[in-house]
Amino acid sequence: MGYEQKVNSLHLDVLKEIGNIGAGHAATALSTLLDKQIDMKVPNVKIVSFDEMMDLAGGPDNVVVSVFLRIEGDAPGSMFFMLGIEQASYFIRSMVQDECFSFHSSTPSDIGMSAMQELGNILSGSYLSSLSDFTGLNLLPSVPSLSVDMAGAIIGFGLIEISQVSDYAIVIDTALREVESVDSGDVNGHFFLLPDPDSLEIIFRSLGVEE
Numbered sequence: 001m002g003y004e005q006k007v008n009s010l011h012l013d014v015l016k017e018i019g020n021i022g023a024g025h026a027a028t029a030l031s032t033l034l035d036k037q038i039d040m041k042v043p044n045v046k047i048v049s050f051d052e053m054m055d056l057a058g059g060p061d062n063v064v065v066s067v068f069l070r071i072e073g074d075a076p077g078s079m080f081f082m083l084g085i086e087q088a089s090y091f092i093r094s095m096v097q098d099e100c101f102s103f104h105s106s107t108p109s110d111i112g113m114s115a116m117q118e119l120g121n122i123l124s125g126s127y128l129s130s131l132s133d134f135t136g137l138n139l140l141p142s143v144p145s146l147s148v149d150m151a152g153a154i155i156g157f158g159l160i161e162i163s164q165v166s167d168y169a170i171v172i173d174t175a176l177r178e179v180e181s182v183d184s185g186d187v188n189g190h191f192f193l194l195p196d197p198d199s200l201e202i203i204f205r206s207l208g209v210e211e
Contacts, residue, residue, distance in 0.1 A: 014207055016045040019172045022130035026123045034095055037179040044173040053169045053192055057082055060152025065103055067120025069144040074137040075199035081120045083189040091187045092116050103148050117146045135206035169194045
């Protein structure tokens with residue numbers, strides 16, 4: 001039996017709490033960066049197969065905005081942060097104060113693209129820092145790369161990059177919103193954490209999941 005089959009609701013609650021602590025740190029960093037109050041929460045954490053991960057991204061042909069990075073250290077792996085293209089455009093318009101910005105554009109502005117990369121950098125760094133604190137593992141993010149493409153192409157590229165992976169991913173749902181804006185709804189995205197083959201076992205053992 002694989003570790004992913006041994007994880008129960010208590011273990012997922014621990015992962016959710018780790019995610020919420022990371023979300024709190026990210027919300028503080030974003031609020032400072034944007035000079036406006038940002039609220040962030042993690043409504044759900046689950047373990048899914050790669051096929052289910054593709055479904056959560058809207059299917060292989062769905063165009064998404066993704067920030068991808070490698071995780072180095074005690075438990076290497078890969079991480080994607082994905083937003084639907086409309087939700088990503090909405091949030092970046094708020095970040096850069098540019099009502100015309102859209103990821104649908106053939107030439108989106110450099111400042112908007114940089115803002116999206118910084119958003120992914122803040123969120124992923126905050127989550128990895130929280131995971132590292134809980135597990136005692138040394139986890140270091142690489143420089144993130146930004147892509148606007150079909151979900152199948154983005155995820156496929158990530159899997160090629162890490163060559164050998166486990167069959168499962170940890171999914172951390174993420175909802176963020178601008179608190180003081182009456183027009184601001186939740187912007188919902190997903191973190192996909194793909195540990196390298198031995199890393200899933202290392203993470204779960206460090207959280208108290210026995211073999």
